[in-house]
Amino acid sequence: VFVPTPDTGSFAWSKPEACLWDAPPYMQSKVPLEARYSSTSNKSIPAGFFQEILQIKNMTWKELIDELKLLRTLRDRVYFEDIKDIYLRLNSMRLEDPGISAEIK
Amino acid sequence: MNLLSSQADISRKCFENSHLVHIHSEKSWKSPSSCLWSSKAEITGKVIVNKQYGQCQQKKALKAFFVDCLKVSEPSLEILVEELKSVAKPVVGGLLSIKDAGSAAGVVEKAKMLIKAINSMPLDREVLIGKKLRSESIFPVKLKNVKVLKGTADYFSITDRQKYHEAFKNEAWILDFSLEEVHELRPFLRWLNLEDRYLSRRVIENSTFGGIDETCSDGLTQDLRFRAKALFRYVSERIAKFVYS
Numbered sequence: 001v002f003v004p005t006p007d008t009g010s011f012a013w014s015k016p017e018a019c020l021w022d023a024p025p026y027m028q029s030k031v032p033l034e035a036r037y038s039s040t041s042n043k044s045i046p047a048g049f050f051q052e053i054l055q056i057k058n059m060t061w062k063e064l065i066d067e068l069k070l071l072r073t074l075r076d077r078v079y080f081e082d083i084k085d086i087y088l089r090l091n092s093m094r095l096e097d098p099g100i101s102a103e104i105k
Numbered sequence: 106m107n108l109l110s111s112q113a114d115i116s117r118k119c120f121e122n123s124h125l126v127h128i129h130s131e132k133s134w135k136s137p138s139s140c141l142w143s144s145k146a147e148i149t150g151k152v153i154v155n156k157q158y159g160q161c162q163q164k165k166a167l168k169a170f171f172v173d174c175l176k177v178s179e180p181s182l183e184i185l186v187e188e189l190k191s192v193a194k195p196v197v198g199g200l201l202s203i204k205d206a207g208s209a210a211g212v213v214e215k216a217k218m219l220i221k222a223i224n225s226m227p228l229d230r231e232v233l234i235g236k237k238l239r240s241e242s243i244f245p246v247k248l249k250n251v252k253v254l255k256g257t258a259d260y261f262s263i264t265d266r267q268k269y270h271e272a273f274k275n276e277a278w279i280l281d282f283s284l285e286e287v288h289e290l291r292p293f294l295r296w297l298n299l300e301d302r303y304l305s306r307r308v309i310e311n312s313t314f315g316g317i318d319e320t321c322s323d324g325l326t327q328d329l330r331f332r333a334k335a336l337f338r339y340v341s342e343r344i345a346k347f348v349y350s
Contacts, residue, residue, distance in 0.1 A: 061112055065116065065119045065125070068123075068125045068127075069119075069125065071127075072123065072124065072125065072127075072134050075132070076132050078127070080127070080129045080157075083127045083129075084158070084161070084163070087158075087167060087170050088163055088166050088167065088170070090116060090174070091166050091167070091169055091170035091174060092166070093112065094112050094113050094116070094170075095169075
């Protein structure tokens with residue numbers, strides 16, 4: 001998957017499994033694909049191709065937990081505002097789906 | 106792990122095991138169980154998180170996340186009482202004045218904060234008795250500029266009249282709380298059975314005449330007038346009650 005980088009004009013290549021579609025732009029543990037495309041191009045994004053053909057999923061709360069685990073290893077190279085945002089996202093996800101998730105081991 | 110755990114339960118476990126609460130001021134990461142959302146007094150080994158997460162625009166949602174999801178809360182009465190007992194330990198038995206050691210003053214101030222925090226909780230007599238608070242040297246007292254912690258076996262009084270406080274502050278150990286603070290602390294003092302230590306219950310006023318000749322004192326005259334009035338009102342009320350009954 002072609003991954004454009006905002007501002008610098010450079011790019012990278014990534015496997016579909018390493019990408020998430022709808023995810024916050026600061027994410028480091030996975031590539032936030034939609035955010036990368038929408039920040040670099042005004043043209044329409046082939047969302048259907050990424051989401052349906054390549055099966056790139058939207059972020060869930062589990063990826064947010066993984067992101068926190070990654071940030072923890074980065075010591076002081078973290079942004080407080082990003083961490084706050086992750087907590088807020090976790091909270092709203094919890095409220096949206098307070099029910100039971102049975103898929104957890 | 107339970108197959109039917111909710112997202113909140115699993116999140117909490119992840120936060121606990123991997124220490125995912127970011128403490129920005131310390132540049133560290135903590136588990137929810139070593140955090141408190143807020144506290145009127147500091148607790149050893151616990152970080153108070155509302156200083157950084159409860160002051161911003163989204164404080165309501167962040168509070169919900171910490172308190173409801175991560176179960177980070179305020180300290181319980183038990184935690185406060187335990188902390189008070191452990192704070193008291195280093196000063197017991199030693200007379201440490203403010204001049205001698207700044208740390209002693211710090212300990213006394215911490216005990217005062219904890220007592221205020223305990224007082225602001227719904228007081229559970231069972232906890233206070235169960236924790237044997239009455240037998241601990243946890244009471245901040247002051248004599249001149251010396252501040253120490255004493256226990257109920259020691260002699261100290263409690264300010265409930267400013268006049269008596271002024272008269273005895275350089276003579277006797279007095280609980281190191283102002284008149285207003287003592288007023289607020291009434292529930293705590295009542296639960297610990299300390300009401301017989303109020304200065305008003307201990308001081309006996311005697312009138313004596315030590316002068317040589319008659320000099321007019323406005324202050325004493327005023328005082329006598331006040332007492333005569335009070336005495337008159339008291340007696341007349343008693344007579345009225347007696348007559349009507």
